[in-house]
Amino acid sequence: MTWLITGGAGYIGSHVVKAMTDRGERVVVLDDLSTGRAERLPDGVPLDVGTVLDPEAVDRVLRAHAVTGVVHLAGKKRVAESVARPLYYYRENVEGLRVLLDGAAAAGVRRFLFSSSASVYGMPDVDLVTEGTPCAPINPYGETKLAGEWLVGAVGRVHGMATASLRYFNVAGAAEPALGDEGAFNLVPMVFERLEADEPARIFGDDYPTPDGTCVRDYVHVEDIASAHVAAADRLAADPGAALTLNIGRGEGVSVSEMIGIIHEVTGRGDLEPEVTARRPGDPASVVASAALIARELSWTARHDVRAMVESAWAGWRLRHP
Structure with a gap:
């Protein structure tokens, strides 16, 4: 069996590649390197530089490597950017997925694992979000992820693919320093970047209906995200009729x-009082996962706590910013 991992040279993708190759799986990566780096990949993992928007590139990599399963992580993920550029996000995230699924179906691929997001839920008015919580995304990024789930499910039913859509909550940390998050788009690296510049961390709004007025999220170590992919891939390989939609969170x-x-404790920069600024468009107040279903379906639970996420992320940041 050979797995194609799109976006495999990126932050989450490189962790999935590592977890799957550590398990002895054959893996090939398709990545346009717009945010990924080839040096993130283990030795011996083939990299095809290209985009899922290019049918020829998709067909080339699927057939050249006799791909039997796809893990699709390539896409755009900045909420505020999606609000400003909805057409761009629908092209990158929905049209790119359509092209990839079209090629996968034509090549006879029978397993498809889709990177979705907790953003599909929008602003759920529940303490714990289950997979049965109504989906009502509040930004174009979340809309593209929900549309992607629908597309994956429909194609899977028609073409006999075992499918899974994994709804990630907030990803942080690193399995090893060299694989740390280099983009300053997620909270932890955003704060690191500010502290390194001797500037206070920014809080985008402190008037939300939460205990301390700031947004509440379910943070998941990227190494746990990767292990969930391995568990889901195993399930798709064993169950040709699988059609799963699962949260990945800690609850x-x-x-x-x-x-x-x-972060202040780990970095020793508690002297800088955070700066409160205006809310960002499209940010819900609180989104916390129920991870009960993934535990039942895949026997998976998260292993790392929040401090471990911050410590591992800081080690990676210091490697890149000595």
Whole structure:
């Protein structure tokens, strides 16, 4: 069996590649390197530089490597950018997925694992978000992920693919320093970047209906995200009729203010009081996962706590910013 991992040279993708190759799986990567880096990949993993928007590139890599399963992580993920550029996000995230599924179906691929997001839920008015919680995305990024789930499910039913859509919550940390998150788009690296510049961390709004007024999120170590992919891939290989939609989370909410406090402790920069600015468009107040279904379906649970995420992320940041 050979797995194609799109976006495999990126932050999450490189962790999935590592987890799958550590398990002895044959893996090939398709990545346009717009945010990924080839040096993230283990020795011996083939890299085809191209985009899922290019049918010829998709067909080339699928057939050249006799791909039997796809893990699709390539795409755009910045919420605020999606609000400003909805057409761009629909092209990158929905049209790119359509091209990839079209090629996969034509090549006889029978397993398809899709990177979705908790953003499909929008602003759920529940303490814990289950897979049965109504989906009502509030930004174009979330809309493209929900549309992607529908597309994957429909194609899977028609073409006999075993499918899974994994709804990630907030990803942080690193399995090893060289694989750390280099983009300053997620909270933890955003705070690191500010502290390194001797500037206070930013809190985008402190008037949300949460205990301390700042947004609450369910943070998941990227190494746990990768292990969930391995578990899902195993399930798709064993169950040709699988059609799964699963949360990946810890079931524990941490506020932005609390997370910044942990970052201050780990970095030793507690002298910088956070700066409160205006809310960002498209940010819900609180989104925390129920991870009960993935535990039942895949026997998977997260292993790392929030401090481990911050410590591992900081080690990676210091490697890149000595």
